[in-house]
Amino acid sequence: MTDATHPIAARGSLLVLDPRTKARKAAETRFRLYGAAAIAISILALVVLLTSVLGNGLGAFRQTFVTLPITLTEKTLDKSGTRDPEVMKKVTTIGYSKLIDTALTEALAAKGLSTEGLSKKELSGLLSQEAAATLRNQVLADPTLVGQTVEVKLLANGRVDGFFKGRVTLESAARDSNISPAQLELAQKMREAGLIGLGFNMAFLTGADASELRPEAAGLGVAILGSAYMMLIVLVLSLPIGVATSIYLEEMAPKNRWTDLIEVNIANLAAVPSIVYGILALALFINFMGLPQSAPIVGGLVLTLMTLPTIIIATRAALKAVPPSIRDAALGVGASRNQAIFHHVLPLAMPGILTGTILGLARALGESAPLLLIGMVAFVKDFPSAPPEGLMQPATALPVQVYQWTQRSDPAFVERASGAIIVLMVFLLIMNAVAIILRRRFERRW
Amino acid sequence: MSAMKLTVSAIAMVAASATGALARDNIQIAGSSTVLPYATIVAEAFGENFDFPTPVVEGGGSGAGRKKLCEGVGENTIDIANSSSRIKQSDIDLCAQNGVNEIMEVRIGYDGIVFASDIGGADFALTPADVYGALAANVAKDGALAANGAKQWADVNAALPAQDILAFIPGTKHGTREVFDVKLLEEGCKTTGAYDLFLAASTGADDDAKKKEAGEKCLEVRTDGASVDIDGDYTETLARIAANKAAVGVFGLSFYQNNTDKLKVATIDGIVPSVETISKGEYPVSRPLYFYVKKAHLGVIPGLKEYLEFFVSDDMAGPEGPLAAYGLVSDPDLAATQEMVAAETPMGPLQ
Numbered sequence: 001m002t003d004a005t006h007p008i009a010a011r012g013s014l015l016v017l018d019p020r021t022k023a024r025k026a027a028e029t030r031f032r033l034y035g036a037a038a039i040a041i042s043i044l045a046l047v048v049l050l051t052s053v054l055g056n057g058l059g060a061f062r063q064t065f066v067t068l069p070i071t072l073t074e075k076t077l078d079k080s081g082t083r084d085p086e087v088m089k090k091v092t093t094i095g096y097s098k099l100i101d102t103a104l105t106e107a108l109a110a111k112g113l114s115t116e117g118l119s120k121k122e123l124s125g126l127l128s129q130e131a132a133a134t135l136r137n138q139v140l141a142d143p144t145l146v147g148q149t150v151e152v153k154l155l156a157n158g159r160v161d162g163f164f165k166g167r168v169t170l171e172s173a174a175r176d177s178n179i180s181p182a183q184l185e186l187a188q189k190m191r192e193a194g195l196i197g198l199g200f201n202m203a204f205l206t207g208a209d210a211s212e213l214r215p216e217a218a219g220l221g222v223a224i225l226g227s228a229y230m231m232l233i234v235l236v237l238s239l240p241i242g243v244a245t246s247i248y249l250e251e252m253a254p255k256n257r258w259t260d261l262i263e264v265n266i267a268n269l270a271a272v273p274s275i276v277y278g279i280l281a282l283a284l285f286i287n288f289m290g291l292p293q294s295a296p297i298v299g300g301l302v303l304t305l306m307t308l309p310t311i312i313i314a315t316r317a318a319l320k321a322v323p324p325s326i327r328d329a330a331l332g333v334g335a336s337r338n339q340a341i342f343h344h345v346l347p348l349a350m351p352g353i354l355t356g357t358i359l360g361l362a363r364a365l366g367e368s369a370p371l372l373l374i375g376m377v378a379f380v381k382d383f384p385s386a387p388p389e390g391l392m393q394p395a396t397a398l399p400v401q402v403y404q405w406t407q408r409s410d411p412a413f414v415e416r417a418s419g420a421i422i423v424l425m426v427f428l429l430i431m432n433a434v435a436i437i438l439r440r441r442f443e444r445r446w
Numbered sequence: 447m448s449a450m451k452l453t454v455s456a457i458a459m460v461a462a463s464a465t466g467a468l469a470r471d472n473i474q475i476a477g478s479s480t481v482l483p484y485a486t487i488v489a490e491a492f493g494e495n496f497d498f499p500t501p502v503v504e505g506g507g508s509g510a511g512r513k514k515l516c517e518g519v520g521e522n523t524i525d526i527a528n529s530s531s532r533i534k535q536s537d538i539d540l541c542a543q544n545g546v547n548e549i550m551e552v553r554i555g556y557d558g559i560v561f562a563s564d565i566g567g568a569d570f571a572l573t574p575a576d577v578y579g580a581l582a583a584n585v586a587k588d589g590a591l592a593a594n595g596a597k598q599w600a601d602v603n604a605a606l607p608a609q610d611i612l613a614f615i616p617g618t619k620h621g622t623r624e625v626f627d628v629k630l631l632e633e634g635c636k637t638t639g640a641y642d643l644f645l646a647a648s649t650g651a652d653d654d655a656k657k658k659e660a661g662e663k664c665l666e667v668r669t670d671g672a673s674v675d676i677d678g679d680y681t682e683t684l685a686r687i688a689a690n691k692a693a694v695g696v697f698g699l700s701f702y703q704n705n706t707d708k709l710k711v712a713t714i715d716g717i718v719p720s721v722e723t724i725s726k727g728e729y730p731v732s733r734p735l736y737f738y739v740k741k742a743h744l745g746v747i748p749g750l751k752e753y754l755e756f757f758v759s760d761d762m763a764g765p766e767g768p769l770a771a772y773g774l775v776s777d778p779d780l781a782a783t784q785e786m787v788a789a790e791t792p793m794g795p796l797q
Binding site for chain 1: 489
């Protein structure tokens with residue numbers, strides 16, 4: 001290290017780098033490369049994740065439908081002839097599926113498609129088991145349809161759907177006990193004849209979950225509604241409580257040992273694993289308070305507890321960022337403490353508070369662990385009604401639906417699960433974008 | 447301060463709901479993830495064809511479901527626990543302690559447990575002795591106990607393929623593991639003679655203790671990586687096999703039937719597992735599936751009786767029903783179960 005003591009002049013030309021400078025420059029270049037590599041790795045991970053999710057899941061938004069003219073014979077559907085839905089309810093889906101089978105055979109014959117070598121069961125296997133329920137609901141909603149021949153759009157079987165989406169091939173069907181290549185070949189001919197087609201799958205967003213026998217009918221409706229109810233509860237509870245706590249701690253509370261203790265605890269609570277809140281909710285809300293299982297109200301309360309620390313921390317940071325001169329000026333012209341806070345400090349801190357709240361909500365939306373213990377990881381087929389009663393009725397949530405679908409044995413649910421991830425990501429993206437917009441447009445810096 | 451008002455009203459609403467008794471009108475079910483798909487199929491059809499709401503079905507595991515059932519009587523407890531193994535005396539005691547005195551036991555049918563490997567892999571024709579010889583921690587070798595050193599399936603039985611032993615078996619928390627233990631490991635342990643050696647080597651106080659110790663020794667699986675416990679679902683086992691083509695995995699029959707394009711099933715004792723061979727009693731590795739009903743909830747929760755009757759009806763659980771189509775081996779004594787449900791007979795003490 002002798003050259004460090006040399007005067008500059010002794011170093012020779014300034015245009016030639018000496019070894020130390022070279023080493024420093026090299027170190028800088030290396031660090032840059034490390035940084036670039038780190039970013040490249042994260043981008044790569046993101047790209048892999050997105051391609052796999054989009055590749056698997058985009059198919060869920062399109063669905064194969066069979067369009068059939070079905071004769072709704074009065075003899076089977078409404079023997080009494082009264083067209084009274086209460087009486088017609090006695091005809092179960094089994095009765096309707098017979099009508100559909102007949103209609104399918106007739107439609108195939110009309111198009112001149114041979115069904116040779118296919119049993120009756122294999123023919124009706126082209127359609128989803130949901131088809132009969134769809135038709136039944138349609139007829140019960142409008143009993144005047146009985147006696148007419150109507151064009152009905154019915155779901156195709158999950159494997160047929162997979163065939164048109166490339167998930168199922170003739171080779172795999174040969175080994176598949178649920179579908180045969182002959183069925184798929186007929187489906188291909190039906191598509192050419194215009195009986196089968198792919199269309200946008202609105203039911204994926206609005207329909208309820210379905211059992212493993214009919215993956216093609218599974219939808220996210222109940223989960224989206226359940227998540228929305230929970231977010232409503234979280235927003236209504238955690239925003240006022242969080243803001244009130246923060247204002248008190250930041251603006252009014254004396255600085256002493258107790259407030260320090262509270263502060264440390266809030267910071268700790270923000271880092272508590274979310275499953276712990278689930279255990280708490282099971283003990284407190286369900287076992288002690290007697291709230292119903294699987295209900296969004298319990299889920300909303302747990303997520304509120306979980307989100308509160310995040311919102312309090314964000315709100316306090318936003319309040320701290322308002323310069324003291326604003327408070328001083330307000331107090332100086334004779335405003336009360338309350339007036340200074342609510343007329344001046346809070347409005348200025350609002351963008352920061354809202355950003356924190358939205359980020360907290362986004363975290364709560366993607367949370368599934370605490371819901372495991374309170375019965376929301378369940379098969380729920382009925383839609384909850386409108387709040388407030390709906391808050392007490394069973395529902396699931398978006399992340400929980402993803403979890404459930406990945407556990408099912410039918411491969412068609414892989415597509416559904418990825419589709420649900422896409423929906424969840426879109427919601428999160430929207431929430432985060434709103435947070436960014438709020439910050440950009442309204443936040444003031446001093 | 448409308449936000450304040452909202453908070454107050456929300457808190458008031460929570461408080462009101464906590465004090466007043468809530469009328470639950472949907473059936474609440476939890477338990478075994480093996481029974482879960484069957485229960486959802488029935489729940490879906492029930493909601494479709496009856497005026498009652500669709501039952502809510504949760505998974506969580508057989509043991510957890512039975513524990514939940516025994517938490518007490520009341521609308522915030524579940525009505526039915528699905529279970530892939532029979533209820534235990536400890537569960538019944540817990541139930542009695544919490545005032546759940548009458549439980550109905552409903553056997554819905556049988557489920558097969560199969561070994562399967564990647565569709566492109568070698569064929570396996572296994573016997574319980576092969577499974578024991580390949581996966582147990584200690585095996586009988588030349589009349590003495592030795593640590594299992596078999597590297598390849600062919601080392602265990604020359605008729606098996608010469609490929610490295612790697613098996614994915616259900617973890618100990620699964621109901622499936624119990625069947626695997628009893629029907630394959632214990633069976634294999636006895637036929638290979640290892641059981642007698644364990645019995646001779648046992649240090650137990652009396653014969654019963656010795657038998658118990660030997661029985662437990664039989665269930666020890668090797669820990670050198672050839673046998674891997676899977677605590678997740680069959681989907682995880684399937685993913686592991688897709689990544690490791692030479693491996694063999696344990697699945698439920700219904701799962702295999704839904705993935706026959708990816709999996710090749712192994713025979714046990716020369717029998718191909720199927721709904722037919724299991725119902726005839728030819729395929730050895732199967733187990734009954736149950737659900738347990740809290741009798742005190744009958745008549746309180748709307749539709750509970752109807753759901754039970756619908757579940758065990760021939761249309762659902764019979765050999766031509768949708769459950770059989772999904773892989774359930776229907777119970778030959780279904781008629782007796784139907785009578786039991788109609789008469790609401792609670793289960794007697796365990797034998």
